Amino acid sequence: MHIDAHQHYWNPGRNDYGWLTPEQSTLYRPYGPSDLTGLRKRAGIGQTVVVQAAPTIEETRYLLSMARHEASIAGVVGWVPLLDAGAPALLADLAREPKFKGVRPMLQDLPDHHWINNPGLTPAIEALIEHDLAFDALIFTHHAEALAIFATRFPALRIVIDHGAKPPIRTGGAGRASWAEAMxxxxxxxxxxxxxxxxxxxxxxxxxxxxxxxxxxxxxxxFGPGRLMWGSDWPVLNLNGDYLRWHASARALLEGLTEQEREAIFARNAMTFYRL
Structure with a gap:
């Protein structure tokens, strides 16, 4: 069973997606499991990891509620106010949900590129480790140095970089060397x-x-085939591609690997990392 390690479900009517506006006509509508079912099955994807798209605990609970009744959702990566004094207790509560697998603080949107190393985060990060939860790092190249310091401080914390740290593909190579070195x-x-x-x-x-x-x-x-995991980033993917095209492209780009290595990237690594 293959796994999509990164996709989203949302409903703009919930009014907590600050970045999702009517101008984004492709994305500005509800997306739920029924919208993805046909594409998943055609690509051979059995389950997915749903990742937060709003910096609110309400959205996290919304996704967990959906996951309780949707077998195709293997795990949820939510948002938690990690700097709040109550964050450790909140994480302990969320960890009782079998499909709650980690958090994502949307680092790319924060004005302080070094926010990740705020000492006030320590109790929450220690709680993540205690409850065997993961950390999704949504970053650009300029966040890499701070993330490396953070990861070194917390070697027991499982961290995954979302979207390959968003390399500067569109600019035709400008900044590519810095991105490559950071990775x-x-x-x-x-x-x-x-x-x-x-x-x-x-x-x-x-x-x-x-x-x-x-x-x-x-x-x-x-990272090698042992620490990469395939994800669609659907429906954001629809801005410049589609589910089946990206899945086919990834398979073609990885065709030089062994069958076991491809299985790791398309399934086993996500299962291991997220404790699915």
Missing amino acids: TQLAQLPQVYCKLSGLATEAAPGWTDATLRPYVDHLLAS
């Missing part, structure tokens, strides 16, 4: 994984397998 350095930390997701969104319209190959190859060389 190489982060990959030296053994508890840091990386998602093979979101790359189509970072490319210019009309992307091909050849467009993405240098970035996929570098992530593969850095």
Whole structure:
């Protein structure tokens, strides 16, 4: 059974998606499991990991409520106010939900690029470790140094970099060397994984397998097939691609691997990392 390690469900009518506006006509509507079922099955994806898209605990509970009644949702990565004094108790409560697997603080949207190393986060991070929960790092290249410091401080915390840290594919290579070096350095930390997701969104319209190959190859060389996991980033993916096209592209770009290595990227690594 293959796993999509990163996708979203949302309902704009809940009014806590600040980034999701009517101008984004492709995305500005409810997306739920029934919208993905046909695509999942055609791609051979049995289950998914649903990741938060709003910085609210209400959305986290919304996703967990959905997951209780939806067998295709293997896990939920939610949002928690990690700096709040009550964060450890909240995490303990959420950890009682079998499908609650980790948190994502949406680092890319925070004005302080070094927020991740705020000492006030320590109690919440220790609670994540205590309850065997994971940490999704939504970053750009300029966050990499701070994330490396954070990961070094908490070696027992499982961390995954979302979307390959959003490489500058669209700009035709500008900044690529800095991105590549950052990924190489982060990959030296053994508890840091990386998602093979979101790359189509970072490319210019009309992307091909050849467009993405240098970035996929570098992530593969850095993290190896044992610490990469495939994700769709659907429905955000619909801005510059589609589910079946990205799935086929990833399979083509990884065709040089052994069957076991591909199975790791498309299933086993997500199962291990998220404790599915």
